[in-house]
Amino acid sequence: MVDKEKDHLPRDDYLMRLRSGDLDLSVRREALDWIWKAHAYYGFGPLSLCLSVNYLDRFLSVYQLPKGVSWTVQLLAVACFSLAAKMEEVKVPHSVDLQVGEPRFVFHGKTIQRMELMVLSTLGWKMQALTPCSFIDYFLVKISCEKHAEKSSITRSVQLILNIIKGIDFLEFRYSEIAAAVAISVLKEVPVQEVDKAITDFVIVEKDRVLKCVELIKDLSLNKVGATKNTTYVPQSPIGVLDTGCMSFKSDELTNGSCPNSLHNSPNTKRRKIDGPSNGSSQS
Incomplete structure (x- = not known):
């Protein structure tokens, strides 16, 4: 993967x-x-x-x-x-x-x-793309030394990922590196020595790059980017953010499943549809 x-x-x-x-x-x-x-x-x-x-x-x-x-x-x-x-x-x-x-x-x-x-x-028809969400369960399990990642940890991780992907700073990192850094940031209660050991044992990511990503997340947190300024970055629907129970992660396979969600009613407002460059405010 x-x-x-x-x-x-x-x-x-x-x-x-x-x-x-x-x-x-x-x-x-x-x-x-x-x-x-x-x-x-x-x-x-x-x-x-x-x-x-x-x-x-x-x-x-x-x-x-x-x-x-x-x-x-x-x-x-x-x-x-x-x-x-x-x-x-x-x-x-x-x-x-x-x-x-x-x-x-x-x-x-x-x-x-x-x-x-x-x-x-x-995109070469490569649409089943990997994202930071694809790796998050693996790193949460690795760091916490638990058999399965807690749902609350997955929820917080997904929220953090959604808070940061809209900016360009994290384009510097691979998705696996972002996931590792997010997992470390979320599992703050895990003893430092255990986190350090887990990072050292990571095979699929480089320790220095993960720590650099962690520092960037800390900087964003200090600036309250995720907490206040960018609250609009996180979907306001509870389905959009909190329903992570449907995410069928398997840490041993490093894969992610699809996330079926219920759908709000489609808008019934009639609007003028166009084939080319025309303002929505144009007269019909």
Whole structure:
């Protein structure tokens, strides 16, 4: 599973290009802002949100959207969210009904489908992607020396993961490294010497990189990023965050199962659907 991890990561220079301005950071921010709103509206599980971010970052790292064409950002966000929902949720509305939150542009189903196919092709059809959630149970068990990770620990870990993946700082790390750092941060009550021994015994991650990630999480915590400023980053639905009991982790196999969740009613508001770049406020 760790060997496959690199196949599900953005291109190596993605973070550098975002920080240097070579890639427009506002494109990623705008897309994720809408994905977070849509995810909270429908109360989908946490894995569909992680996958949405994964698809978006991998796509943007290898495909640059046309500059100055703002509707493409919205279309890409809808496509990534739709694909992630189809991968993880039991009940998924039609793609046209996923366009909630008064978006600037609303697209026909065929237009969204074409964008989905572009995303699928660009990502090499590798949609069962690994995320930090894929590894979290393994590290919680390793550090706590328990046979199974406690549900409360998984819940706190998932909350922390969702709090940090919207920013770009953690793009520096592999998903397994993030999961290890999150597990250490969550299991604060475990004696320091046991944590240190567990990190030393980690085979699939490098100790120095995990500790660097832990320090970054501490910095974010001190700045109250996860607690106050970014509370909107975590889905507001209790289904979206707390229903982690459906996550069928197996620490010995390092795999994660799907997370079926109930679905809120689809929006019934009628909106003008478009095939191309047209404002949602345009006259019919």
